[in-house]
Amino acid sequence: MPPKFEFAELFGKEPKRGAPVVLKMDNPNFEMLEVDSPTTALRGGQAAKGKGKNAKQLTWVLLLKANKAVGCLTWVASGVMTLLDAVKERLILRKGVVKSGNLSKGKLSQVIVGFLIFALIMLCVEVGAHTLGWQFSVPQWPSTLNVSSLPHAVFMGWMYIRASYIAPALQRVTDFCIWLFLLQSLDRIILCMGAVYIKWKKIKPIPKNPSLESDNVEEPDKGHPMCLVQIPMCNERECYEQSISAVCQLDWPKERILIQVLDDSSDEEVQWLIENEVKKWKAKGINIIYRHRTDRTGYKAGNMKSAMECDYVKDYEFVTIFDADFQPKSDFLKLTIPHFKDNPELGLVQARWAFVNKDENLLTRLQNINLSFHFEVEQQVNGVFLNFFGFNGTAGVWRIKALEESGGWLDRTTVEDMDIAVRAHLHGWKFIFLNDVRSLCELPESYEAYRKQQHRWHSGPMQLFRLALPDIIKAKISWSKKFNMIFLFFLLRKLILPFYSFTLFCIILPMTMFVPEATLPAWVVCYIPALMSLLNVIPSPKSFPFLVPFLLFENTMSVTKFNAMISGLFQLRSSHEWVVTKKSGSKGLADMPPSATEAELLIEVKEVKTAPVLLDRGASESGIDQLKQQAESSAPAPVPKKKGSRLYRKELTLSFLLLTAAGRSLLSAQGIHFYFLLFQGISFLVVGLDLIGEPTG
Numbered sequence: 001m002p003p004k005f006e007f008a009e010l011f012g013k014e015p016k017r018g019a020p021v022v023l024k025m026d027n028p029n030f031e032m033l034e035v036d037s038p039t040t041a042l043r044g045g046q047a048a049k050g051k052g053k054n055a056k057q058l059t060w061v062l063l064l065k066a067n068k069a070v071g072c073l074t075w076v077a078s079g080v081m082t083l084l085d086a087v088k089e090r091l092i093l094r095k096g097v098v099k100s101g102n103l104s105k106g107k108l109s110q111v112i113v114g115f116l117i118f119a120l121i122m123l124c125v126e127v128g129a130h131t132l133g134w135q136f137s138v139p140q141w142p143s144t145l146n147v148s149s150l151p152h153a154v155f156m157g158w159m160y161i162r163a164s165y166i167a168p169a170l171q172r173v174t175d176f177c178i179w180l181f182l183l184q185s186l187d188r189i190i191l192c193m194g195a196v197y198i199k200w201k202k203i204k205p206i207p208k209n210p211s212l213e214s215d216n217v218e219e220p221d222k223g224h225p226m227c228l229v230q231i232p233m234c235n236e237r238e239c240y241e242q243s244i245s246a247v248c249q250l251d252w253p254k255e256r257i258l259i260q261v262l263d264d265s266s267d268e269e270v271q272w273l274i275e276n277e278v279k280k281w282k283a284k285g286i287n288i289i290y291r292h293r294t295d296r297t298g299y300k301a302g303n304m305k306s307a308m309e310c311d312y313v314k315d316y317e318f319v320t321i322f323d324a325d326f327q328p329k330s331d332f333l334k335l336t337i338p339h340f341k342d343n344p345e346l347g348l349v350q351a352r353w354a355f356v357n358k359d360e361n362l363l364t365r366l367q368n369i370n371l372s373f374h375f376e377v378e379q380q381v382n383g384v385f386l387n388f389f390g391f392n393g394t395a396g397v398w399r400i401k402a403l404e405e406s407g408g409w410l411d412r413t414t415v416e417d418m419d420i421a422v423r424a425h426l427h428g429w430k431f432i433f434l435n436d437v438r439s440l441c442e443l444p445e446s447y448e449a450y451r452k453q454q455h456r457w458h459s460g461p462m463q464l465f466r467l468a469l470p471d472i473i474k475a476k477i478s479w480s481k482k483f484n485m486i487f488l489f490f491l492l493r494k495l496i497l498p499f500y501s502f503t504l505f506c507i508i509l510p511m512t513m514f515v516p517e518a519t520l521p522a523w524v525v526c527y528i529p530a531l532m533s534l535l536n537v538i539p540s541p542k543s544f545p546f547l548v549p550f551l552l553f554e555n556t557m558s559v560t561k562f563n564a565m566i567s568g569l570f571q572l573r574s575s576h577e578w579v580v581t582k583k584s585g586s587k588g589l590a591d592m593p594p595s596a597t598e599a600e601l602l603i604e605v606k607e608v609k610t611a612p613v614l615l616d617r618g619a620s621e622s623g624i625d626q627l628k629q630q631a632e633s634s635a636p637a638p639v640p641k642k643k644g645s646r647l648y649r650k651e652l653t654l655s656f657l658l659l660t661a662a663g664r665s666l667l668s669a670q671g672i673h674f675y676f677l678l679f680q681g682i683s684f685l686v687v688g689l690d691l692i693g694e695p696t697g
Contacts, residue, residue: 358443
């Protein structure tokens with residue numbers, strides 16, 4: 001048994017020299033420093049030497065800390081200078097700035113500009129009043145009314161109107177938004193508790209009969225059902241090859257699978273490339289066909305609807321859908337289709353997404369946090385407890401009978417995947433989400449692409465809600481399912497969330513700085529949002545360093561989501577825009593560093609990326625490569641064009657509004673409100689200057 005030591009004994013004994021602590025300095029001018037144990041300073045005999053030595057050591061330790069502090073300050077200063085340079089180059093000098101597009105204009109922008117003008121005027125007025133020593137909280141009318149006291153009287157009149165009429169109305173709106181905020185936060189906490197329960201109980205969908213073996217010896221593959229695989233794409237030059245390659249190497253009997261490459265490309269060169277890629281795999285014995293539409297009616301929904309009308313589709317039982325940037329593992333079908341066996345009520349099996357470029361820049365890191373929570377918590381909990389969730393549009397397997405009974409693909413909204421999921425649920429079909437089956441794909445790397453994607457994802461559900469509400473009410477399903485679909489699925493998560501996020505944190509909070517009689521508690525501004533962000537980050541633990549940027553960025557995106565929600569709810573022109581999310585195709589699977597959860601997935605999918613390299617590119621047969629070589633040999637090498645930056649009006653205007661409110665909060669010593677407004681304003685400024693998508697190296 002080891003002896004017990006007390007601190008008095010430790011310092012009272014005649015000590016030996018303790019083990020030195022080696023401190024390595026970041027500054028190359030300092031090499032290393034040995035700090036002795038505290039007993040050295042207490043020894044007799046060498047006390048005089050020890051004092052000098054320890055004083056010197058303490059000096060070096062202080063220098064070390066000072067060096068680290070200076071390094072931190074240098075990093076902050078560098079960031080501030082970078083931001084100021086971007087403001088100068090992009091906002092003032094307008095260097096390298098391209099047009100932002102129509103989404104930056106509209107009535108919402110005018111409303112935000114109106115709030116900004118009001119904030120600037122009130123800031124000037126109240127700074128002047130503060131300088132003159134006028135009362136802010138209790139109106140005191142001047143004793144005599146003359147020309148010199150007229151400004152004071154006008155200011156007191158404004159304060160009276162503000163306290164008597166404006167503040168009560170603003171407070172009522174604030175309280176209503178806080179109530180919505182708490183309701184949505186409660187829903188998120190319940191979802192997280194459900195995910196913890198699933199993890200604790202190790203709940204996992206298990207096929208009733210996982211075997212695909214056939215009893216017929218002469219036809220051993222007959223146990224594998226007939227499966228149709230669709231790859232819809234449109235001008236996907238960057239990623240068509242890797243997607244087709246991955247799907248063509250799915251482990252399934254060749255005579256029981258058909259791959260449809262559904263091409264809506266308008267670029268003739270891209271059409272040739274995709275068609276020749278299909279011919280290449282067809283020559284290898286893969287059952288694959290190429291379909292091209294000259295008319296993009298209905299966009300993706302119209303493309304898949306057209307493909308499902310082919311006569312040969314009646315021979316197939318299931319259809320699997322992969323978008324152009326998806327690269328499934330070869331055993332994808334063997335992990336998903338067995339769930340349908342002996343389960344006739346099952347209409348959809350949805351797999352999870354994994355991302356090849358999640359560490360590309362800050363934008364992709366923040367997207368990874370959001371989507372990890374979506375799959376790990378929302379989809380998994382709804383799948384386990386409700387057998388219903390929104391179809392993600394790709395990496396899923398549908399029973400063709402479920403699609404046909406539900407009315408097939410419709411192009412009435414920009415979220416055809418959610419549309420078919422809602423209609424299938426109303427017809428009694430059940431869904432399963434497989435969290436451990438993943439398909440690699442790509443995240444938008446630019447803010448412009450991500451912004452357009454989010455606009456479509458948040459305007460479409462409101463379009464669908466208007467159209468589907470009568471059908472939900474009349475459907476022959478339980479009232480609990482109707483309540484879940486109307487209140488939780490549509491209203492709380494698709495309408496209320498963007499509404500209160502934008503209204504509460506982007507409008508009401510800065511306005512309470514200029515109308516201090518209406519208050520917004522600190523727990524609404526800081527503590528509960530921090531808790532919600534923490535819950536969002538838990539499914540992706542490596543993203544904890546990005547907790548604060550995630551909180552700020554989600555509030556920043558609320559302006560886009562709110563605008564999209566209003567657009568879809570009131571059927572505005574922008575709600576019908578269907579823009580294909582731009583892919584970069586810059587990240588190959590072989591270059592992606594494997595994570596602990598995706599290492600096994602990448603081992604086999606690397607072969608998908610490298611296998612086509614051994615084959616002759618079909619593009620060479622069409623003469624495209626030869627033409628390019630001739631053009632390159634006869635013309636000088638073009639100078640690569642630098643990507644232009646965009647300015648986003650709504651984000652920049654909100655940035656100035658929040659920073660103005662932060663300046664006003666200093667007059668009243670608002671504490672946490674000032675820091676939130678300051679950092680949120682900087683976040684809007686970074687996004688408005690199009691800095692969020694810059695690569696991080």
